[in-house]
Amino acid sequence: MAASSASEYIKHHLGNLTYGQLPAGYDRSCHGHEQTLTDATWTFACNGQEASDMGFMAFHVDSLAWSGGLGIIMCLLFWLGARKASAGVPSGFMNFVEIIIEFIDTQVRDSFHGKSKLIAPLSLVIFCWVFLMNLMDLIPVDVVPMTFQWIMVHFFGWSAHEAYFRIVPTTDPNITLSMSISVFLLVIFYSIKVKGVGGFLGELSFKPFEANGLLGKLILLPINLVLEVIALLAKPVSLGLRLFGNMYAGEFVFILVAGMMGTWQAVAAWPWAVFHILVITLQAFIFMVLTIVYLSMAVEEH
Amino acid sequence: MNINATLIGQAIWFFLFVAFCMKFVWPPISRALEERKQKIAEGLSAADRAERDLVLAQEKASANLKEAKEKAAEIIEQANKRANQIVEESKGQARIEGERLIAKAQSEIDQEINRAREELRKEVAALALAGAEKVLGREVNRDAHKQLLDEVAAEL
Numbered sequence: 434m435a436a437s438s439a440s441e442y443i444k445h446h447l448g449n450l451t452y453g454q455l456p457a458g459y460d461r462s463c464h465g466h467e468q469t470l471t472d473a474t475w476t477f478a479c480n481g482q483e484a485s486d487m488g489f490m491a492f493h494v495d496s497l498a499w500s501g502g503l504g505i506i507m508c509l510l511f512w513l514g515a516r517k518a519s520a521g522v523p524s525g526f527m528n529f530v531e532i533i534i535e536f537i538d539t540q541v542r543d544s545f546h547g548k549s550k551l552i553a554p555l556s557l558v559i560f561c562w563v564f565l566m567n568l569m570d571l572i573p574v575d576v577v578p579m580t581f582q583w584i585m586v587h588f589f590g591w592s593a594h595e596a597y598f599r600i601v602p603t604t605d606p607n608i609t610l611s612m613s614i615s616v617f618l619l620v621i622f623y624s625i626k627v628k629g630v631g632g633f634l635g636e637l638s639f640k641p642f643e644a645n646g647l648l649g650k651l652i653l654l655p656i657n658l659v660l661e662v663i664a665l666l667a668k669p670v671s672l673g674l675r676l677f678g679n680m681y682a683g684e685f686v687f688i689l690v691a692g693m694m695g696t697w698q699a700v701a702a703w704p705w706a707v708f709h710i711l712v713i714t715l716q717a718f719i720f721m722v723l724t725i726v727y728l729s730m731a732v733e734e735h
Numbered sequence: 736m737n738i739n740a741t742l743i744g745q746a747i748w749f750f751l752f753v754a755f756c757m758k759f760v761w762p763p764i765s766r767a768l769e770e771r772k773q774k775i776a777e778g779l780s781a782a783d784r785a786e787r788d789l790v791l792a793q794e795k796a797s798a799n800l801k802e803a804k805e806k807a808a809e810i811i812e813q814a815n816k817r818a819n820q821i822v823e824e825s826k827g828q829a830r831i832e833g834e835r836l837i838a839k840a841q842s843e844i845d846q847e848i849n850r851a852r853e854e855l856r857k858e859v860a861a862l863a864l865a866g867a868e869k870v871l872g873r874e875v876n877r878d879a880h881k882q883l884l885d886e887v888a889a890e891l
Contacts, residue, residue: 449741451739484737487737489738489740491739491740492739492740492741496745497741497745500745504751508752508756512759515763515764521771530764531764531768551757553765554753554760554761555753555757557760557761562752602745605736605741607738607742607745608741611741611742611746611749612749615746615749
């Protein structure tokens, strides 16, 4: 494969199917014909430039569909398990569900000492959902996108290079950051709920450098504030980017291997996939554990 | 890799799934697990109790057995004693009865002897009288010699 087409291939695989609003007067060249938009229009972006020109008002349809679909499957499976749950002897599928629930419960009990009805199901959803989304990484990179491309080309008249499709939602920073920001909002909510607004702000202002006198406190306040706010904001960013980075890197290796070796990719992709199983599980686990730790830090006085 | 409203969409998914699991998944399963934990604990303690009860029952049973054995031995002893007693009693009775029978027979014999003696005496008297008549060659007036005859008879 030539260098340019290899880079095209990689770029194409890293583009999301984006549905968003293009502003009025935008010049497009799509599906083989050129046009200038007279009104602001909601449409699928047909190249990377358009996707970025859509600005904030755009959705990654592929990421959202896969994450939502996997989440729904997960919820249905657990719901089936919950309906069969009884104090009797569990069997088959119920055993599996109970193992997961017990595992999550142990993790939550180990790190979170407060009482909350939210944190255990939250951890369950995070672990299982992130795991499932990561798991999509193990499907050979071209299978689903090529199928999608074939459908769009044959039934909707798109050009092949316009059909972007990614099936691993966690390689989309929007997805991981969205989850980590949701967790971050929960952290702030719990901090304020447990410690009050004053307590929360006090923690930001009077630590880690402490002084006894009022003057000392005032002098140290800006330093503390800067340190603590950065530390606070670092949590969601690191949480989201860690997952994104790991999955993106893994995905990138798969794409590179596929781009270089074509049909022979399995030779190199298979060992990487085996290794990647570890990363998939580990990243889901880390995301869950850090969520629990952040929330327990929010709830506990320190 | 643009940051866009996907953030919001994913947050909505996230919220929906967490809410669903919080309402329909976690509570029933954790309740079932809790119930099972309790059930197992109850089962174990019941087993412990049963074991203790078994030991107690075994002790009680062996005590009962021992008591029953003792009672049986006592009863057998009593029965033996009573049997001996009965044998002794019947021996005594038999002896008394024997003695009574002997005495009765003796008295009957005595009576017979007396009667025989009386008859003999009478016959002897009659014989003596007849003898005397023959000797005297005449009739002896019985009435006249009654006293004499009686004396003779009495000497016999």
